[in-house]
Amino acid sequence: xxxALTGRRTVRLWSVDWILKLxxxxxxxxxxxxxxxxxxxxxxEDRGCSESAVTYxxxxxxxxxxxxxxxxxxxxxxxxxxxxPRAVLTAWxxxxxxxxxxxxxxxxxVVQLAxxxxxxxxxxxxxxxxxxxxxxxxxxxxxxxxxxRILEERNADISNGISKFIxxxxxxxxxxxxxxxxxxxxxxxxxxxxxxxxxxxxxVTRAMLxxxxxxxxxxxxxxxxxxxxxAPGPEETPSAAPVSLDDKAxxxxxxxxxxxxxxxxxxxxxxxGT
Numbered sequence: 001x002x003x004a005l006t007g008r009r010t011v012r013l014w015s016v017d018w019i020l021k022l023x024x025x026x027x028x029x030x031x032x033x034x035x036x037x038x039x040x041x042x043x044x045e046d047r048g049c050s051e052s053a054v055t056y057x058x059x060x061x062x063x064x065x066x067x068x069x070x071x072x073x074x075x076x077x078x079x080x081x082x083x084x085p086r087a088v089l090t091a092w093x094x095x096x097x098x099x100x101x102x103x104x105x106x107x108x109x110v111v112q113l114a115x116x117x118x119x120x121x122x123x124x125x126x127x128x129x130x131x132x133x134x135x136x137x138x139x140x141x142x143x144x145x146x147x148x149r150i151l152e153e154r155n156a157d158i159s160n161g162i163s164k165f166i167x168x169x170x171x172x173x174x175x176x177x178x179x180x181x182x183x184x185x186x187x188x189x190x191x192x193x194x195x196x197x198x199x200x201x202x203x204v205t206r207a208m209l210x211x212x213x214x215x216x217x218x219x220x221x222x223x224x225x226x227x228x229x230x231a232p233g234p235e236e237t238p239s240a241a242p243v244s245l246d247d248k249a250x251x252x253x254x255x256x257x258x259x260x261x262x263x264x265x266x267x268x269x270x271x272x273g274t
Contacts (some may be wrong), residue, residue, distance in 0.1 A: 011042055018051050025234055026207030028059045043068055050081035053089045058211055062093040069093070075113060084130045085113040091137070096213065103137070110134035125156040129172060136175040144176040167204055171214045183223050186215075190231045206233035 001017050014034060022031035035052040042048030049072045056064035069090050077086055091106035114131035117124050128147055136144035148169065158168055166172070170185035189204040209215060209228045218224040 011048070014038060014042075015047065015051065018055065022055060022058060023205055023207055026205075026211050028055075028211060031055045032059050032061070032064075043071065044073060046074075046077045046079035047081055050077050050079045050089075053093075054081060057089070057092055057096065057213060060096055060213065062097040065093040066090060066097075076117075083126050085110045087113065088130055088133070091134075092214075107134040107137045111138075123154075125151060125154070125158060128156075129158060129169075133172055133175055136172070136177075141177050144172070145178065148172055148176055148178075166214055167208060167212070174215070174217065179218070179221075182215075183218065183221065183227070186218075186224065186227050190227050203232050206231040 001013070001020060014037065018031055018034045021027040021034055032055055035048075035055045038048050038052060043052055049068055052068045053065045056062070056068065069086055072086055075086050077084065077089075082089065087106040087109045091103045091110065094100070094103035094106060110130055111134045114127040114134065117127035118131070121127070128151060132144040132147035132151075135141075135147070151169065167186055167189060170182045170189070173179075173185055174182040186204070186209065190209075206228055209224070209231055215224075
């Protein structure tokens with residue numbers, strides 16, 4: 001990816017670089033660095049704004065998320081990185097910043113926007129999902145659980161890119177005060193992965209579980225920690241053992257061509273590298 005990005009900057013390359021850093025390697029700082037290279041026109045697009053806001057939230061930098069979202073011209077984001085009311089992301093940012101009143105105001109607005117979408121498309125599972133999340137945050141957990149049960153009965157699927165952030169319905173189960181259900185759902189996704197509408201497998205990785213702020217309340221639960229260990233992720237590279245020199249150590253130093261034959265220069269140059 002570094003090679004592809006050298007001298008060639010495209011939105012798709014930026015996006016893949018972002019996905020690898022945030023959801024595979026768990027490199028939050030690297031992901032922040034990646035989105036901070038996005039041009040302003042990309043941040044005005046649904047995908048660029050979503051990726052940037054999500055990254056700042058994972059990095060626990062709510063001011064960065066609010067800054068990006070505050071400049072976005074629409075109240076609804078529709079991209080593979082996030083699909084739903086912009087107020088969902090601003091509400092999460094306010095929660096991270098402990099700005100509870102602002103978060104509650106955003107959640108009330110989420111209900112309004114979800115109802116607007118449902119008026120046009122009554123079976124819109126995304127609108128139902130975010131309405132349930134907002135209701136749970138506003139204290140109406142039973143109403144949120146009722147919507148979750150409806151979605152389950154319909155075998156609803158939200159395996160869009162946002163599932164990288166909320167781990168499908170596990171996040172909703174958690175805010176609806178169903179910790180056991182949340183862990184059961186995480187276990188389901190870790191065991192089988194999840195398939196997008198296009199049939200591509202979108203695995204739930206260790207990075208998603210370890211650094212996703214929406215799952216913090218599960219940290220420390222032995223069941224959850226076992227799932228984190230089981231989830232796919234990059235292999236951990238063991239640190240190199242320290243080298244100790246003794247009286248039998250050999251140092252390879254530069255050699256000089258004393259043969260007088262310049263054609264042999266390559267040979268002396270190559271010896272130190274062997």
